[in-house]
Amino acid sequence: MxxxxxxxxxxxxxxxxxxxxxxxxxxxxxxxxxxxxxxxxxxxxxxxxxxxxxxxxxxxxxxxxxxxxxxxxxxxxxxxxxxxxxxxxxxxxxxxxxxxxxxxxxxxxxxxxxxxxxxxxxxxxxxxxxxxxxxRGRRARAKRTATLLPNPASVMTHCNVSGELVAVAKYCKELGKKFSVIATETRPYLQGARLTAWELAQAGVPVSLIPDCAVAQVMAKGVVDAVIVGADRSAQNGDIINKVGTYPLALMAKEYGVPFYALVQDPRSLVTGDDVPIEERSAAELLFFEGEPLIASGVERIAARYPAFDMTPAALITHLIGFDDVYTPETFSHKFRGEAAAAKITAKQGGKYLLIYGVPPKNQYSFLMSALRAEQCESFLVPEMRPQLCGAQVVARQLVERNAPTTLISDNIMGTLFAHREIRKLCLFSQSVTEAGPTGLCGSLLAVQLARLHGVPIELFNGDAPNDSSRDRDVSTFMGKQICPEGVAVRAVEVEVVPWALFKN
The missing domain is CATH 1.20.120.420 (translation initiation factor eif-2b, domain 1)
Known part of the structure; x- marks a missing residue:
């Protein structure tokens, strides 16, 4: 490198x-x-x-x-x-x-x-x-991070930590450790693809790109040795605030036994992550890509949610890596607070959503409208469902044509809306049913894990196949436009099997 x-x-x-x-x-x-x-x-x-x-x-x-x-x-x-x-x-x-x-x-x-x-x-x-x-502190922090990693180290990351992973790779090389990265694309600004994957490839570091919804699929395969993320803010009790999608990544790391490392700065007066106002950015940043609407017609009738950040509780973090030392959440809390309060993600007074994951058959939409009323939900919640954008370009379009209230999100926003108790039920549309469990689109496993871990009921349906007319076959493109930088590998996205055990109470 x-x-x-x-x-x-x-x-x-x-x-x-x-x-x-x-x-x-x-x-x-x-x-x-x-x-x-x-x-x-x-x-x-x-x-x-x-x-x-x-x-x-x-x-x-x-x-x-x-x-x-x-x-x-x-x-x-x-x-x-x-x-x-x-x-x-x-x-x-x-x-x-x-x-x-x-x-x-x-x-x-x-x-x-x-x-x-x-x-x-x-x-x-x-x-x-x-x-x-x-x-200078960031260089020291990168060196400290490299010493924590095993050899070899396959690291998953989200968004971009301003060049620090390249520095970690450099120090790993000095320590004789093999280092590679699996980067999420990080919608809607695609910082994982445009920045992280690009800078690592430029430095000669092996890097592959995945959609945000594939984090559970990849971790379940046992190919991730550690997760490294940055933190826009840290709290005295060890909570972190970072790019939206960090929280579900931490949950999946905990679920699959993967160490989760956060690169942090001193918290100063912030006591817990709950004390931070989360910025909600314009829906247009999600609904349009390079000036083109994600949905060919009816985009003006679709709502969207884009909380730019989410909060990851200290309990999900293995180590917080600072400019001066490496901490567990307990030692971090002891240094900055003494006995800092544990964070509880506060339920927001937001919309009540019926989450759809997968592609419903056309004859199911009338039933879904009835289910929306029965659950007393305000709107259907539809993730984009990368890489083929089935959620945006098939499901949301079908709902809008039926004048159904529809809210679009990027796949990495599911976690924070589950955490804030804004999702009442998950309607999962599978492609087939096997002895091991139902199979579905990439992201089905993540959606089910999030619902299960937050106590949200899941209803399973037979679904349709994904959109064959999509301009995107993998994460190398978005709406047919190249987003994967030169030298970056595209990790194959597979149909997911969701184990039956995850459907048990």
């Missing part, structure tokens, strides 16, 4: 009177940087998902440095107030991310200012130094 650092490892670069932000939306087509000389440009980059994860951290710090550098006054308080305002501006554009915690660091730096009047210069210097300090 190449020893070259991923450009995502340090995606924001300070340059004189401003800084440059790597536009992650354009990867892997091209590497292009956005020049930032004004606060509004930085806020737009964060709001529009052009930068995320570690990029958001550096963007905030360097924006603070930019504002401080432009401040020529000698009084502390005006700049201090401007930094508090800046922190709030960043919180407003991405409410789940811990910009307030970063703002607390900035506020503390004002206590270091001497009476020589160099207020702006001091804050600007500290902001840049802190960015460099975190970058």
């Amino acid at each position: 190449s020893a070259v650092q991923s450009p995502l490892f340090e995606p924001v670069l300070w340059e004189g009177d401003g800084f440059r932000v790597l536009d992650e939306i354009l990867i892997p087509q091209r590497l292009e940087y956005i020049t930032v000389t004004e606060v509004s440009q930085a806020l737009a980059a964060v709001r529009d998902m052009k930068t995320r994860a570690y990029g958001q951290v550096l963007t905030f710090l360097y924006t603070a440095a930019l504002v401080a550098q432009q401040y020529k006054g000698k009084e502390v308080e005006p700049l201090r107030q401007r930094m508090a305002q800046l922190t709030q501006q960043f919180c407003d554009v991405r409410p789940t991310f811990d910009f307030r915690g970063l703002g607390c660091f900035v506020d503390e730096w004002f206590n270091e200012i001497r009476r020589d009047g160099k207020v702006g210069e001091t804050i600007a210097r500290r902001a840049r130094e802190f960015g460099a300090e975190i970058t």
Whole structure:
């Protein structure tokens, strides 16, 4: 493998009177940087998902440095107030991310200012130094992660941890360990395909791509040695907040005996994951792909849910890997809280859904309408059902044609809606029935496991075959458009057998 650092490892670069932000939306087509000389440009980059994860951290710090550098006054308080305002501006554009915690660091730096009047210069210097300090900490964290892994290590990951897996691969090589990655595509922005798979392939690390709904299928085969994810936030009790889809991944890791590692930062004042507001992004980000609607007609009549993050309780995490040490949830809690409360995922007052997984025969839709009323549900909940998009392009379309209330989600959102008790029943449509169990589309096993683990009833039906006219046969394309970067393997998706034992109470 190449020893070259991923450009995502340090995606924001300070340059004189401003800084440059790597536009992650354009990867892997091209590497292009956005020049930032004004606060509004930085806020737009964060709001529009052009930068995320570690990029958001550096963007905030360097924006603070930019504002401080432009401040020529000698009084502390005006700049201090401007930094508090800046922190709030960043919180407003991405409410789940811990910009307030970063703002607390900035506020503390004002206590270091001497009476020589160099207020702006001091804050600007500290902001840049802190960015460099975190970058060094991330290298140490990657090395620490490599020491935890077995040899060989086949690692599953979700979303993107800003170049850190490439660093883990480098340290594994130094330790003589074989390292490979199975990456989820991570809908709807496809960060797993566009960023993680791309950067690993560029570095010569063996990497394969799977749809989000295949995590249970792949883990059940026993081919995953560990799961590694990032964390947008961590809590004092060891909970983490990360890209939506992390929670079901952790549940499946627990179910199949796979160690689950989270790369975290200090929690500061956050007590439990329940205390974090989860950002719900625009339905259009899910319903359209590169300007094209997922459903050819009737997309305006479909609702969609896109909570951008979910919460993974500490009980599902094997180790939290910080900048300074490796923790169990217990030792993490002891360090930061003493006796931190265990998180309970709070049931939200959201919609009550009837979840459909698989393809119902056309003569079943009238029955489903009756079932929706009988269960007193507000809407059908339909996952996309990758890779062929059977949910979006077959099931949702059939429901809309019958004027049925329909809500579309990406496959990785099922877990958080189960956790929040928003799903009343799973209607599973199988393709056949065998002695081992019913067979179904990729994701059937995940849907059943999630329903079982959350105490949601499952009703089994005979279903139709998947959509033969789909433009997508595997995860290499989305709506017929290539999403799998060069050098990335596509893991074959199989028809799933759901063991009968999972249907027992």
